[in-house]
Amino acid sequence: DAGVIQSPRHEVTEMGQEVTLRCKPISGHNSLFWYRQTMMRGLELLIYFNNNVPIDDSGMPEDRFSAKMPNASFSTLKIQPSEPRDSAVYFCASSLAGLVYNEQFFGPGTRLTVL
Amino acid sequence: LAKTTQPISMDSYEGQEVNITCSHNNIATNDYITWYQQFPSQGPRFIIQGYKTKVTNEVASLFIPADRKSSTLSLPRVSLSDTAVYYCLVGSAYSGAGSYQLTFGKGTKLSVIP
Numbered sequence: 001d002a003g004v005i006q007s008p009r010h011e012v013t014e015m016g017q018e019v020t021l022r023c024k025p026i027s028g029h030n031s032l033f034w035y036r037q038t039m040m041r042g043l044e045l046l047i048y049f050n051n052n053v054p055i056d057d058s059g060m061p062e063d064r065f066s067a068k069m070p071n072a073s074f075s076t077l078k079i080q081p082s083e084p085r086d087s088a089v090y091f092c093a094s095s096l097a098g099l100v101y102n103e104q105f106f107g108p109g110t111r112l113t114v115l
Numbered sequence: 116l117a118k119t120t121q122p123i124s125m126d127s128y129e130g131q132e133v134n135i136t137c138s139h140n141n142i143a144t145n146d147y148i149t150w151y152q153q154f155p156s157q158g159p160r161f162i163i164q165g166y167k168t169k170v171t172n173e174v175a176s177l178f179i180p181a182d183r184k185s186s187t188l189s190l191p192r193v194s195l196s197d198t199a200v201y202y203c204l205v206g207s208a209y210s211g212a213g214s215y216q217l218t219f220g221k222g223t224k225l226s227v228i229p
Binding site: 004033035042043044045091093103104105106107108109 | 222
């Protein structure tokens with residue numbers, strides 16, 4: 001399996017522009033997570049989906065952020081409009097939900113720079 | 116979610132055993148203890164998970180005392196490639212709403228010295 005795939009790996013944009021980050025989870029996994037990592041705040045959970053349904057989006061910083069999962073093999077995280085403080089590494093992770101703790105598999109991340 | 120406390124950083128020489136202790140005083144009955152490893156420019160990677168006593172795999176050992184208020188990750192004979200950030204996480208099992216959330220702290224930055 002190729003693991004969790006994220007694109008783009010790097011994104012540089014100007015303040016006010018729309019940014020869309022993409023994620024393909026591991027085939028067969030039914031849970032998907034979006035995280036953001038910065039030096040100041042560490043690794044923060046933004047939102048997670050189970051069977052394509054958003055379960056908890058309490059970590060989404062504000063209305064400028066939105067996430068969708070139209071099917072089991074694709075998810076997007078959109079920032080509109082982007083701001084310099086959104087600069088971070090965004091990780092997508094997937095897991096197979098079950099009756100015990102489930103290991104999360106992380107993608108390589110997207111490094112976002114907003115100028 | 117139970118809060119965890121672990122050292123910010125540790126240094127070790129190659130070949131030594133490294134023990135990283137994590138405190139989780141308010142751990143709940145259903146909580147598991149899990150450790151992740153993160154190399155620079157990569158996403159975190161699962162290392163080991165346990166509920167009580169001792170768990171060992173090909174990478175590490177996890178020691179959990181009877182009261183479960185702390186845990187120790189043990190890395191035998193570390194090498195330079197073990198330089199990474201190690202996160203201790205505590206969370207409950209599947210609740211019926213899907214996979215449960217992971218709350219990452221700042222982790223412990225381990226530096227292995229030649």
